[in-house]
Amino acid sequence: MGISKEQIIQTSIAILNKSGLENLTMRTLAKELDIKAASLYWHIKNKQDLLDLLAEEICRPITIEDSSGDTEKALFSFSQMYREALLKVRNAVQVLMESTPHTPHRLELIQHGLRLIQAWGVSDANCLAAMNMFNNYVLAFADDEARFSRWGVEETKAAVRHMGMEFRDFDEQFRYGISVLLAGFRAVQ
Template identity: 30%
Template structure:
Protein backbone atom coordinates (compact mmCIF):
# COMPACT_ATOMS: atom_id res chain seq x y z
CA UNK A 1 0.00 0.00 0.00
CA UNK A 2 2.82 2.43 0.84
CA UNK A 3 4.30 1.81 -2.59
CA UNK A 4 0.97 2.70 -4.19
CA UNK A 5 0.78 5.96 -2.22
CA UNK A 6 4.35 6.79 -3.16
CA UNK A 7 3.55 6.05 -6.80
CA UNK A 8 0.48 8.28 -6.68
CA UNK A 9 2.43 11.12 -5.08
CA UNK A 10 5.20 10.80 -7.66
CA UNK A 11 2.66 10.94 -10.48
CA UNK A 12 0.87 13.96 -9.00
CA UNK A 13 4.18 15.78 -8.53
CA UNK A 14 5.14 15.10 -12.16
CA UNK A 15 1.69 16.23 -13.33
CA UNK A 16 2.13 19.49 -11.42
CA UNK A 17 5.53 20.04 -13.05
CA UNK A 18 3.99 19.54 -16.49
CA UNK A 19 1.06 21.79 -15.60
CA UNK A 20 3.40 24.59 -14.50
CA UNK A 21 5.69 24.22 -17.50
CA UNK A 22 3.20 23.59 -20.30
CA UNK A 23 -0.35 24.21 -19.05
CA UNK A 24 -3.44 22.07 -18.75
CA UNK A 25 -3.88 21.57 -22.50
CA UNK A 26 -0.51 19.81 -22.68
CA UNK A 27 -0.94 17.73 -19.54
CA UNK A 28 -1.68 14.43 -21.26
CA UNK A 29 -1.32 10.94 -19.90
CA UNK A 30 1.17 10.22 -22.67
CA UNK A 31 3.34 13.23 -21.77
CA UNK A 32 3.09 12.36 -18.09
CA UNK A 33 4.15 8.77 -18.77
CA UNK A 34 7.13 10.01 -20.79
CA UNK A 35 8.10 12.35 -17.93
CA UNK A 36 8.05 9.38 -15.55
CA UNK A 37 9.64 6.99 -18.05
CA UNK A 38 6.75 4.53 -17.86
CA UNK A 39 4.02 3.40 -20.24
CA UNK A 40 0.83 5.42 -20.18
CA UNK A 41 -1.11 2.30 -19.19
CA UNK A 42 0.96 2.13 -15.98
CA UNK A 43 -0.58 5.40 -14.83
CA UNK A 44 -4.02 3.79 -14.79
CA UNK A 45 -2.82 1.41 -12.07
CA UNK A 46 -2.81 4.44 -9.74
CA UNK A 47 -5.55 6.60 -11.33
CA UNK A 48 -8.57 5.13 -13.08
CA UNK A 49 -8.88 8.14 -15.41
CA UNK A 50 -7.29 11.47 -16.24
CA UNK A 51 -10.14 13.21 -14.39
CA UNK A 52 -9.30 11.30 -11.19
CA UNK A 53 -5.63 12.26 -11.64
CA UNK A 54 -6.62 15.92 -12.11
CA UNK A 55 -8.68 15.71 -8.91
CA UNK A 56 -5.56 14.57 -7.05
CA UNK A 57 -3.63 17.46 -8.63
CA UNK A 58 -6.41 19.85 -7.58
CA UNK A 59 -6.31 18.51 -4.03
CA UNK A 60 -2.54 19.09 -3.91
CA UNK A 61 -2.99 22.65 -5.17
CA UNK A 62 -5.67 23.43 -2.58
CA UNK A 63 -3.74 21.73 0.22
CA UNK A 64 -1.00 24.32 -0.32
CA UNK A 65 -3.36 27.06 0.91
CA UNK A 66 -1.82 27.23 4.35
CA UNK A 67 -3.85 29.12 6.93
CA UNK A 68 -4.14 28.91 10.70
CA UNK A 69 -6.95 26.80 12.15
CA UNK A 70 -8.61 29.94 13.51
CA UNK A 71 -8.18 32.00 10.31
CA UNK A 72 -10.90 34.43 9.33
CA UNK A 73 -13.04 33.40 6.33
CA UNK A 74 -11.55 36.22 4.22
CA UNK A 75 -8.04 34.95 4.98
CA UNK A 76 -9.05 31.42 3.99
CA UNK A 77 -10.51 32.70 0.71
CA UNK A 78 -7.34 34.69 -0.03
CA UNK A 79 -5.12 31.69 0.75
CA UNK A 80 -7.21 29.48 -1.54
CA UNK A 81 -7.02 32.06 -4.33
CA UNK A 82 -3.25 32.40 -3.92
CA UNK A 83 -2.84 28.60 -4.05
CA UNK A 84 -4.85 28.49 -7.29
CA UNK A 85 -2.78 31.26 -8.85
CA UNK A 86 0.51 29.64 -7.80
CA UNK A 87 0.20 27.07 -10.61
CA UNK A 88 -0.35 27.66 -14.28
CA UNK A 89 -4.00 26.81 -14.99
CA UNK A 90 -4.39 25.91 -11.31
CA UNK A 91 -7.76 27.65 -11.08
CA UNK A 92 -9.04 25.78 -14.13
CA UNK A 93 -7.90 22.42 -12.75
CA UNK A 94 -9.61 22.98 -9.40
CA UNK A 95 -12.71 24.51 -11.00
CA UNK A 96 -13.16 21.55 -13.34
CA UNK A 97 -12.75 18.98 -10.57
CA UNK A 98 -15.19 20.88 -8.37
CA UNK A 99 -17.69 20.99 -11.25
CA UNK A 100 -17.44 17.20 -11.59
CA UNK A 101 -17.63 16.69 -7.79
CA UNK A 102 -14.24 14.97 -7.78
CA UNK A 103 -11.54 15.31 -5.18
CA UNK A 104 -11.69 16.07 -1.49
CA UNK A 105 -13.87 19.24 -1.66
CA UNK A 106 -11.32 21.06 0.48
CA UNK A 107 -12.24 24.60 -0.63
CA UNK A 108 -15.80 24.23 0.62
CA UNK A 109 -14.80 22.43 3.81
CA UNK A 110 -12.12 25.01 4.71
CA UNK A 111 -14.44 27.95 4.10
CA UNK A 112 -17.33 26.28 5.95
CA UNK A 113 -15.08 25.62 8.95
CA UNK A 114 -13.96 29.26 9.06
CA UNK A 115 -17.54 30.50 8.74
CA UNK A 116 -18.80 28.06 11.39
CA UNK A 117 -16.88 29.95 14.05
CA UNK A 118 -19.30 32.87 13.53
CA UNK A 119 -22.43 31.31 12.03
CA UNK A 120 -24.63 28.26 12.66
CA UNK A 121 -23.31 25.24 10.73
CA UNK A 122 -26.10 25.23 8.12
CA UNK A 123 -25.49 28.92 7.38
CA UNK A 124 -21.73 28.31 7.28
CA UNK A 125 -22.26 25.48 4.78
CA UNK A 126 -24.52 27.71 2.67
CA UNK A 127 -22.03 30.55 2.85
CA UNK A 128 -19.20 28.27 1.74
CA UNK A 129 -21.37 27.14 -1.18
CA UNK A 130 -21.57 30.81 -2.23
CA UNK A 131 -17.93 31.68 -1.58
CA UNK A 132 -16.36 28.72 -3.39
CA UNK A 133 -17.71 29.62 -6.85
CA UNK A 134 -16.67 33.24 -6.27
CA UNK A 135 -13.12 32.21 -5.29
CA UNK A 136 -12.81 29.76 -8.20
CA UNK A 137 -14.35 32.10 -10.74
CA UNK A 138 -12.35 35.12 -9.69
CA UNK A 139 -9.12 33.13 -9.62
CA UNK A 140 -9.87 31.69 -13.06
CA UNK A 141 -10.50 35.17 -14.47
CA UNK A 142 -7.37 36.55 -12.81
CA UNK A 143 -5.29 33.64 -14.09
CA UNK A 144 -6.48 34.14 -17.66
CA UNK A 145 -5.72 37.86 -17.44
CA UNK A 146 -2.25 37.16 -16.00
CA UNK A 147 -1.50 34.77 -18.86
CA UNK A 148 -2.81 37.27 -21.43
CA UNK A 149 -0.65 40.00 -19.84
CA UNK A 150 2.42 37.74 -20.04
CA UNK A 151 1.74 37.41 -23.77
CA UNK A 152 1.41 41.19 -24.08
CA UNK A 153 -2.26 40.96 -25.06
CA UNK A 154 -3.56 43.08 -22.17
CA UNK A 155 -2.07 45.38 -19.57
CA UNK A 156 -1.31 43.72 -16.23
CA UNK A 157 -4.02 44.27 -13.61
CA UNK A 158 -3.73 43.76 -9.85
CA UNK A 159 -7.08 42.28 -8.85
CA UNK A 160 -6.15 41.47 -5.25
CA UNK A 161 -8.12 44.38 -3.76
CA UNK A 162 -11.18 43.66 -5.92
CA UNK A 163 -11.11 40.05 -4.80
CA UNK A 164 -10.79 40.95 -1.13
CA UNK A 165 -13.63 43.46 -1.46
CA UNK A 166 -15.86 40.86 -3.13
CA UNK A 167 -15.20 38.36 -0.34
CA UNK A 168 -15.98 41.00 2.28
CA UNK A 169 -19.26 41.93 0.54
CA UNK A 170 -20.29 38.25 0.47
CA UNK A 171 -19.34 37.82 4.14
CA UNK A 172 -21.29 40.92 5.13
CA UNK A 173 -24.31 39.62 3.22
CA UNK A 174 -24.05 36.33 5.11
CA UNK A 175 -23.99 38.18 8.40
CA UNK A 176 -20.47 36.93 9.15
CA UNK A 177 -18.05 39.28 10.86
CA UNK A 178 -15.93 41.01 8.25
CA UNK A 179 -12.36 41.55 9.33
CA UNK A 180 -10.08 43.02 6.73
CA UNK A 181 -8.00 40.18 5.37
CA UNK A 182 -4.60 40.16 7.02
CA UNK A 183 -2.78 38.18 4.38
CA UNK A 184 -0.28 40.43 2.62
CA UNK A 185 -0.09 38.41 -0.60
CA UNK A 186 -0.61 40.00 -3.98
CA UNK A 187 -1.77 38.24 -7.12
Template identity: 30%
Template sequence: MNASVNMPITRERIVNASWELLRECGIEQFTMRKLAKQLDIKAASLYWHFQSKQQIFQFLANEIAQKVVLSAQNEGDWKEQLYRFGNHFRNQLEKYPCSAHLMIQTVPSGAQYIDLINHMLKIVEPLPISDRRKFSSIACVLNFVLSFELDKYQQHKNDVAMKGVRQEIEPTVGNLPEPLRRMYLNGVFSDLGSDSMFQTGLKILIFGIEQLSMTEKET
Protein backbone atom coordinates in the same frame (compact mmCIF):
# COMPACT_ATOMS: atom_id res chain seq x y z
CA MET B 1 19.89 7.86 -22.16
CA ASN B 2 17.52 9.50 -19.68
CA ALA B 3 18.53 8.69 -16.09
CA SER B 4 14.89 8.53 -15.08
CA VAL B 5 14.39 5.34 -17.09
CA ASN B 6 15.97 3.25 -14.33
CA MET B 7 14.00 4.96 -11.57
CA PRO B 8 10.88 3.15 -10.33
CA ILE B 9 7.58 4.67 -11.37
CA THR B 10 5.88 5.79 -8.18
CA ARG B 11 2.74 7.79 -7.52
CA GLU B 12 4.91 10.60 -6.18
CA ARG B 13 6.91 10.79 -9.42
CA ILE B 14 3.73 10.84 -11.45
CA VAL B 15 2.27 13.63 -9.32
CA ASN B 16 5.44 15.74 -9.58
CA ALA B 17 5.57 15.20 -13.35
CA SER B 18 1.90 16.15 -13.58
CA TRP B 19 2.57 19.50 -11.93
CA GLU B 20 5.45 20.09 -14.32
CA LEU B 21 3.32 19.24 -17.33
CA LEU B 22 0.51 21.52 -16.17
CA ARG B 23 3.01 24.35 -15.81
CA GLU B 24 4.42 23.73 -19.28
CA CYS B 25 1.32 23.20 -21.39
CA GLY B 26 -1.73 24.03 -19.24
CA ILE B 27 -4.67 21.86 -18.34
CA GLU B 28 -6.20 21.98 -21.83
CA GLN B 29 -3.21 20.24 -23.41
CA PHE B 30 -2.61 17.77 -20.58
CA THR B 31 -2.81 14.13 -21.74
CA MET B 32 -1.70 10.78 -20.36
CA ARG B 33 0.48 10.35 -23.44
CA LYS B 34 2.31 13.61 -22.76
CA LEU B 35 2.65 12.71 -19.09
CA ALA B 36 4.21 9.37 -20.01
CA LYS B 37 6.63 11.16 -22.32
CA GLN B 38 7.50 13.51 -19.46
CA LEU B 39 8.42 10.47 -17.38
CA ASP B 40 10.04 8.68 -20.30
CA ILE B 41 7.81 5.64 -19.91
CA LYS B 42 5.00 3.97 -21.83
CA ALA B 43 1.52 5.38 -21.21
CA ALA B 44 0.28 1.95 -20.08
CA SER B 45 2.60 2.13 -17.06
CA LEU B 46 0.64 5.09 -15.71
CA TYR B 47 -2.55 3.09 -15.37
CA TRP B 48 -1.06 0.94 -12.62
CA HIS B 49 -1.23 4.04 -10.42
CA PHE B 50 -4.00 6.18 -11.91
CA GLN B 51 -6.89 4.87 -13.99
CA SER B 52 -7.40 8.13 -15.89
CA LYS B 53 -6.38 11.74 -16.32
CA GLN B 54 -9.39 12.75 -14.25
CA GLN B 55 -8.21 10.62 -11.36
CA ILE B 56 -4.86 12.42 -11.46
CA PHE B 57 -6.66 15.76 -11.44
CA GLN B 58 -8.71 14.61 -8.47
CA PHE B 59 -5.55 13.67 -6.58
CA LEU B 60 -3.93 17.02 -7.35
CA ALA B 61 -7.04 18.94 -6.25
CA ASN B 62 -7.10 17.03 -2.98
CA GLU B 63 -3.42 17.78 -2.48
CA ILE B 64 -4.08 21.51 -2.84
CA ALA B 65 -7.03 21.34 -0.44
CA GLN B 66 -4.89 19.56 2.14
CA LYS B 67 -2.17 22.20 1.96
CA VAL B 68 -4.73 24.98 2.33
CA VAL B 69 -6.30 23.49 5.46
CA LEU B 70 -3.03 22.44 7.13
CA SER B 71 -1.53 25.91 6.83
CA ALA B 72 -4.69 27.89 7.69
CA GLN B 73 -4.86 29.98 10.86
CA ASN B 74 -7.88 30.34 13.13
CA GLU B 75 -7.61 33.71 14.83
CA GLY B 76 -10.11 36.53 15.35
CA ASP B 77 -13.86 36.62 14.88
CA TRP B 78 -15.63 34.89 11.99
CA LYS B 79 -15.20 37.88 9.64
CA GLU B 80 -11.45 38.05 10.25
CA GLN B 81 -11.12 34.30 9.87
CA LEU B 82 -13.11 34.16 6.63
CA TYR B 83 -11.24 37.14 5.17
CA ARG B 84 -7.87 35.64 6.11
CA PHE B 85 -8.90 32.23 4.80
CA GLY B 86 -10.02 33.66 1.45
CA ASN B 87 -6.65 35.35 0.99
CA HIS B 88 -4.77 32.28 2.21
CA PHE B 89 -6.72 30.04 -0.17
CA ARG B 90 -5.91 32.30 -3.10
CA ASN B 91 -2.21 32.45 -2.15
CA GLN B 92 -2.04 28.66 -2.10
CA LEU B 93 -3.75 28.41 -5.50
CA GLU B 94 -1.17 30.77 -7.00
CA LYS B 95 1.62 28.38 -6.02
CA TYR B 96 0.38 25.59 -8.29
CA PRO B 97 -0.32 25.71 -12.05
CA CYS B 98 -3.97 25.41 -13.12
CA SER B 99 -4.94 24.85 -9.48
CA ALA B 100 -8.28 26.65 -9.76
CA HIS B 101 -9.15 24.58 -12.84
CA LEU B 102 -8.30 21.39 -10.98
CA MET B 103 -10.53 22.23 -8.04
CA ILE B 104 -13.47 23.45 -10.06
CA GLN B 105 -13.36 20.50 -12.48
CA THR B 106 -13.23 17.79 -9.80
CA VAL B 107 -15.78 16.42 -7.37
CA PRO B 108 -15.23 17.46 -3.72
CA SER B 109 -15.27 13.83 -2.61
CA GLY B 110 -11.75 13.38 -1.26
CA ALA B 111 -11.16 13.63 2.48
CA GLN B 112 -8.89 16.64 1.98
CA TYR B 113 -11.39 18.54 -0.15
CA ILE B 114 -14.15 17.76 2.35
CA ASP B 115 -11.91 19.02 5.17
CA LEU B 116 -11.52 22.32 3.32
CA ILE B 117 -15.28 22.77 3.02
CA ASN B 118 -15.80 21.75 6.63
CA HIS B 119 -13.11 24.19 7.75
CA MET B 120 -15.01 27.03 6.09
CA LEU B 121 -18.29 25.86 7.61
CA LYS B 122 -16.74 25.94 11.08
CA ILE B 123 -15.86 29.61 10.52
CA VAL B 124 -19.50 30.58 9.92
CA GLU B 125 -20.94 28.08 12.40
CA PRO B 126 -21.52 30.75 15.13
CA LEU B 127 -23.71 32.85 12.82
CA PRO B 128 -27.46 32.95 13.61
CA ILE B 129 -28.48 31.76 10.16
CA SER B 130 -29.81 28.47 8.83
CA ASP B 131 -27.49 25.66 7.76
CA ARG B 132 -28.66 26.17 4.19
CA ARG B 133 -27.52 29.79 4.28
CA LYS B 134 -24.26 28.89 6.00
CA PHE B 135 -23.47 26.45 3.22
CA SER B 136 -24.52 28.94 0.54
CA SER B 137 -22.31 31.59 2.13
CA ILE B 138 -19.12 29.54 2.11
CA ALA B 139 -19.93 28.23 -1.38
CA CYS B 140 -20.07 31.83 -2.62
CA VAL B 141 -16.68 32.61 -1.08
CA LEU B 142 -15.19 29.38 -2.44
CA ASN B 143 -16.52 30.04 -5.93
CA PHE B 144 -15.35 33.66 -5.84
CA VAL B 145 -11.76 32.69 -5.05
CA LEU B 146 -11.71 29.98 -7.72
CA SER B 147 -13.42 32.14 -10.35
CA PHE B 148 -11.04 35.02 -9.68
CA GLU B 149 -8.05 32.79 -10.38
CA LEU B 150 -9.73 31.32 -13.46
CA ASP B 151 -10.31 34.83 -14.81
CA LYS B 152 -6.64 35.73 -14.24
CA TYR B 153 -5.58 32.60 -16.13
CA GLN B 154 -7.87 33.43 -19.05
CA GLN B 155 -6.78 37.07 -19.06
CA HIS B 156 -3.16 35.99 -19.31
CA LYS B 157 -4.01 33.74 -22.26
CA ASN B 158 -5.87 36.62 -23.91
CA ASP B 159 -2.93 38.97 -23.40
CA VAL B 160 -0.58 36.47 -25.02
CA ALA B 161 -2.95 35.84 -27.93
CA MET B 162 -3.58 39.54 -28.56
CA LYS B 163 0.01 40.67 -28.23
CA GLY B 164 0.82 42.99 -31.09
CA VAL B 165 -2.79 43.59 -32.17
CA ARG B 166 -4.22 45.09 -28.98
CA GLN B 167 -4.20 48.63 -30.34
CA GLU B 168 -6.35 47.55 -33.28
CA ILE B 169 -9.18 46.41 -31.01
CA GLU B 170 -8.97 48.89 -28.14
CA PRO B 171 -12.12 51.05 -27.88
CA THR B 172 -12.14 54.65 -29.10
CA VAL B 173 -12.27 56.63 -25.87
CA GLY B 174 -14.55 59.25 -27.34
CA ASN B 175 -17.19 56.62 -28.16
CA LEU B 176 -17.37 55.23 -24.63
CA PRO B 177 -20.45 56.21 -22.58
CA GLU B 178 -20.21 57.66 -19.09
CA PRO B 179 -19.26 56.56 -16.47
CA LEU B 180 -17.32 53.92 -18.42
CA ARG B 181 -15.31 56.58 -20.25
CA ARG B 182 -14.28 58.28 -17.00
CA MET B 183 -13.20 55.01 -15.44
CA TYR B 184 -11.27 53.99 -18.54
CA LEU B 185 -9.38 57.29 -18.58
CA ASN B 186 -8.65 56.99 -14.85
CA GLY B 187 -7.03 53.58 -15.36
CA VAL B 188 -9.67 51.63 -13.45
CA PHE B 189 -9.52 48.83 -16.02
CA SER B 190 -5.95 48.11 -14.97
CA ASP B 191 -7.33 46.85 -11.65
CA LEU B 192 -8.78 43.78 -13.37
CA GLY B 193 -7.25 40.71 -11.74
CA SER B 194 -5.39 42.83 -9.19
CA ASP B 195 -4.99 42.24 -5.47
CA SER B 196 -7.08 45.31 -4.70
CA MET B 197 -9.98 44.02 -6.79
CA PHE B 198 -9.77 40.65 -5.05
CA GLN B 199 -9.79 42.30 -1.62
CA THR B 200 -12.80 44.41 -2.56
CA GLY B 201 -14.77 41.41 -3.79
CA LEU B 202 -13.96 39.35 -0.72
CA LYS B 203 -14.98 42.19 1.61
CA ILE B 204 -18.27 42.63 -0.26
CA LEU B 205 -19.06 38.94 0.20
CA ILE B 206 -18.25 38.99 3.90
CA PHE B 207 -20.27 42.17 4.39
CA GLY B 208 -23.19 40.50 2.62
CA ILE B 209 -22.97 37.44 4.88
CA GLU B 210 -22.92 39.74 7.92
CA GLN B 211 -26.02 41.58 6.70
CA LEU B 212 -27.74 38.28 6.05
CA SER B 213 -27.02 37.12 9.61
CA MET B 214 -28.33 40.39 11.05
CA THR B 215 -31.50 40.19 9.00
CA GLU B 216 -32.20 36.59 9.95
CA LYS B 217 -31.47 37.32 13.62
CA GLU B 218 -34.02 40.14 13.64
CA THR B 219 -36.73 37.90 12.19
Protein backbone atom coordinates in the same frame (compact mmCIF):
# COMPACT_ATOMS: atom_id res chain seq x y z
CA MET C 1 12.87 2.10 -12.48
CA GLY C 2 9.57 2.37 -10.60
CA ILE C 3 7.62 5.56 -10.31
CA SER C 4 5.63 6.90 -7.40
CA LYS C 5 2.32 8.73 -7.14
CA GLU C 6 4.29 11.76 -5.98
CA GLN C 7 6.38 11.70 -9.18
CA ILE C 8 3.19 11.41 -11.23
CA ILE C 9 1.65 14.39 -9.42
CA GLN C 10 4.74 16.61 -9.66
CA THR C 11 5.29 15.75 -13.32
CA SER C 12 1.63 16.49 -14.04
CA ILE C 13 1.93 19.89 -12.38
CA ALA C 14 5.05 20.61 -14.44
CA ILE C 15 3.10 19.77 -17.60
CA LEU C 16 0.23 22.01 -16.49
CA ASN C 17 2.57 24.92 -15.82
CA LYS C 18 4.37 24.44 -19.11
CA SER C 19 1.57 23.50 -21.51
CA GLY C 20 -1.80 23.77 -19.77
CA LEU C 21 -4.57 21.32 -18.97
CA GLU C 22 -5.39 20.66 -22.61
CA ASN C 23 -1.93 19.08 -23.01
CA LEU C 24 -2.06 16.95 -19.87
CA THR C 25 -2.85 13.53 -21.28
CA MET C 26 -1.92 10.11 -20.04
CA ARG C 27 0.31 9.71 -23.09
CA THR C 28 2.09 13.05 -22.47
CA LEU C 29 2.50 12.25 -18.79
CA ALA C 30 3.91 8.80 -19.53
CA LYS C 31 6.36 10.29 -22.05
CA GLU C 32 7.57 12.85 -19.47
CA LEU C 33 8.01 10.05 -16.92
CA ASP C 34 9.78 7.92 -19.54
CA ILE C 35 7.38 5.02 -19.10
CA LYS C 36 4.63 3.42 -21.15
CA ALA C 37 1.14 4.88 -20.71
CA ALA C 38 -0.15 1.51 -19.48
CA SER C 39 2.29 1.70 -16.54
CA LEU C 40 0.46 4.76 -15.23
CA TYR C 41 -2.63 2.67 -14.59
CA TRP C 42 -0.79 0.79 -11.85
CA HIS C 43 -0.82 4.03 -9.89
CA ILE C 44 -3.91 5.91 -11.04
CA LYS C 45 -7.21 4.58 -12.36
CA ASN C 46 -7.88 7.14 -15.07
CA LYS C 47 -7.65 10.84 -15.91
CA GLN C 48 -10.40 11.65 -13.39
CA ASP C 49 -8.35 10.02 -10.64
CA LEU C 50 -5.36 12.09 -11.78
CA LEU C 51 -7.40 15.31 -11.61
CA ASP C 52 -8.58 14.43 -8.08
CA LEU C 53 -4.97 13.85 -7.00
CA LEU C 54 -3.88 17.13 -8.61
CA ALA C 55 -6.68 19.06 -6.93
CA GLU C 56 -5.63 17.66 -3.57
CA GLU C 57 -2.02 18.71 -4.27
CA ILE C 58 -3.04 22.18 -5.42
CA CYS C 59 -4.96 22.66 -2.14
CA ARG C 60 -2.19 21.25 0.07
CA PRO C 61 -0.63 24.68 0.87
CA ILE C 62 -3.94 25.90 2.31
CA THR C 63 -3.74 25.49 6.06
CA ILE C 64 -6.40 25.53 8.70
CA GLU C 65 -5.73 28.24 11.19
CA ASP C 66 -7.30 28.69 14.60
CA SER C 67 -10.40 30.77 14.01
CA SER C 68 -11.56 31.05 17.61
CA GLY C 69 -10.77 34.76 17.67
CA ASP C 70 -11.56 37.04 14.76
CA THR C 71 -13.84 35.23 12.26
CA GLU C 72 -13.57 37.97 9.66
CA LYS C 73 -9.77 37.84 9.75
CA ALA C 74 -9.91 34.03 9.50
CA LEU C 75 -12.21 34.20 6.45
CA PHE C 76 -9.93 36.70 4.73
CA SER C 77 -6.86 34.58 5.53
CA PHE C 78 -8.54 31.38 4.34
CA SER C 79 -9.67 32.98 1.08
CA GLN C 80 -6.23 34.50 0.46
CA MET C 81 -4.46 31.17 0.98
CA TYR C 82 -6.95 29.56 -1.40
CA ARG C 83 -6.37 32.24 -4.03
CA GLU C 84 -2.58 31.96 -3.71
CA ALA C 85 -2.70 28.17 -4.06
CA LEU C 86 -4.78 28.49 -7.22
CA LEU C 87 -2.40 31.03 -8.73
CA LYS C 88 0.65 28.76 -8.30
CA VAL C 89 -0.50 26.19 -10.86
CA ARG C 90 -1.66 26.98 -14.37
CA ASN C 91 -5.27 25.90 -14.94
CA ALA C 92 -5.68 25.10 -11.23
CA VAL C 93 -9.24 26.43 -11.29
CA GLN C 94 -10.18 24.09 -14.13
CA VAL C 95 -8.55 21.15 -12.33
CA LEU C 96 -10.61 21.86 -9.21
CA MET C 97 -13.79 22.37 -11.23
CA GLU C 98 -13.31 19.05 -13.03
CA SER C 99 -12.40 17.07 -9.93
CA THR C 100 -14.54 15.67 -7.17
CA PRO C 101 -13.92 17.16 -3.71
CA HIS C 102 -13.62 13.86 -1.86
CA THR C 103 -9.94 13.73 -0.98
CA PRO C 104 -8.93 14.13 2.69
CA HIS C 105 -7.44 17.63 2.69
CA ARG C 106 -10.08 19.11 0.40
CA LEU C 107 -12.84 17.72 2.63
CA GLU C 108 -11.08 19.13 5.68
CA LEU C 109 -10.89 22.55 3.97
CA ILE C 110 -14.58 22.44 3.04
CA GLN C 111 -15.53 21.59 6.62
CA HIS C 112 -13.31 24.41 7.90
CA GLY C 113 -14.90 26.85 5.46
CA LEU C 114 -18.36 25.80 6.55
CA ARG C 115 -17.41 26.30 10.21
CA LEU C 116 -16.11 29.79 9.41
CA ILE C 117 -19.27 30.68 7.50
CA GLN C 118 -21.38 29.43 10.43
CA ALA C 119 -19.25 31.42 12.88
CA TRP C 120 -19.88 34.49 10.71
CA GLY C 121 -23.56 34.06 11.53
CA VAL C 122 -24.94 32.30 8.48
CA SER C 123 -27.77 29.94 9.41
CA ASP C 124 -27.37 26.21 8.97
CA ALA C 125 -30.05 26.34 6.27
CA ASN C 126 -28.01 28.84 4.22
CA CYS C 127 -24.50 27.71 5.11
CA LEU C 128 -23.93 25.48 2.09
CA ALA C 129 -25.20 28.14 -0.35
CA ALA C 130 -22.98 30.75 1.29
CA MET C 131 -19.96 28.43 1.15
CA ASN C 132 -20.64 27.80 -2.54
CA MET C 133 -20.78 31.54 -3.23
CA PHE C 134 -17.55 32.05 -1.31
CA ASN C 135 -15.84 29.19 -3.17
CA ASN C 136 -17.12 30.30 -6.58
CA TYR C 137 -15.97 33.87 -5.98
CA VAL C 138 -12.42 32.74 -5.14
CA LEU C 139 -12.31 30.37 -8.12
CA ALA C 140 -13.62 32.97 -10.58
CA PHE C 141 -11.38 35.73 -9.25
CA ALA C 142 -8.26 33.55 -9.39
CA ASP C 143 -9.16 32.42 -12.90
CA ASP C 144 -9.56 36.04 -14.07
CA GLU C 145 -6.41 37.12 -12.27
CA ALA C 146 -4.36 34.34 -13.88
CA ARG C 147 -5.71 35.21 -17.32
CA PHE C 148 -5.05 38.94 -16.88
CA SER C 149 -1.57 38.22 -15.49
CA ARG C 150 -0.71 36.20 -18.60
CA TRP C 151 -2.09 39.03 -20.71
CA GLY C 152 0.13 41.57 -18.94
CA VAL C 153 -0.48 44.28 -16.36
CA GLU C 154 -0.12 47.19 -18.77
CA GLU C 155 -2.51 45.62 -21.28
CA THR C 156 -5.01 44.97 -18.48
CA LYS C 157 -4.73 48.55 -17.21
CA ALA C 158 -5.23 49.88 -20.75
CA ALA C 159 -8.33 47.72 -21.26
CA VAL C 160 -9.81 48.87 -17.94
CA ARG C 161 -9.09 52.52 -18.78
CA HIS C 162 -10.72 51.97 -22.18
CA MET C 163 -13.88 50.93 -20.31
CA GLY C 164 -13.74 54.24 -18.41
CA MET C 165 -12.58 52.79 -15.09
CA GLU C 166 -9.42 52.87 -13.05
CA PHE C 167 -7.50 49.64 -12.47
CA ARG C 168 -7.05 48.63 -8.83
CA ASP C 169 -4.49 46.02 -7.94
CA PHE C 170 -5.68 42.45 -7.66
CA ASP C 171 -5.21 42.24 -3.88
CA GLU C 172 -7.40 45.29 -3.34
CA GLN C 173 -10.07 44.00 -5.74
CA PHE C 174 -10.03 40.57 -4.09
CA ARG C 175 -10.42 41.97 -0.57
CA TYR C 176 -13.29 44.15 -1.76
CA GLY C 177 -15.12 41.15 -3.22
CA ILE C 178 -14.71 39.13 -0.02
CA SER C 179 -15.95 42.14 1.97
CA VAL C 180 -19.06 42.37 -0.21
CA LEU C 181 -19.79 38.66 0.25
CA LEU C 182 -19.36 38.86 4.01
CA ALA C 183 -21.53 41.98 4.25
CA GLY C 184 -24.17 40.21 2.20
CA PHE C 185 -24.06 37.12 4.39
CA ARG C 186 -24.43 39.30 7.47
CA ALA C 187 -27.29 41.34 5.95
CA VAL C 188 -29.34 38.38 4.74
CA GLN C 189 -29.81 35.93 7.57
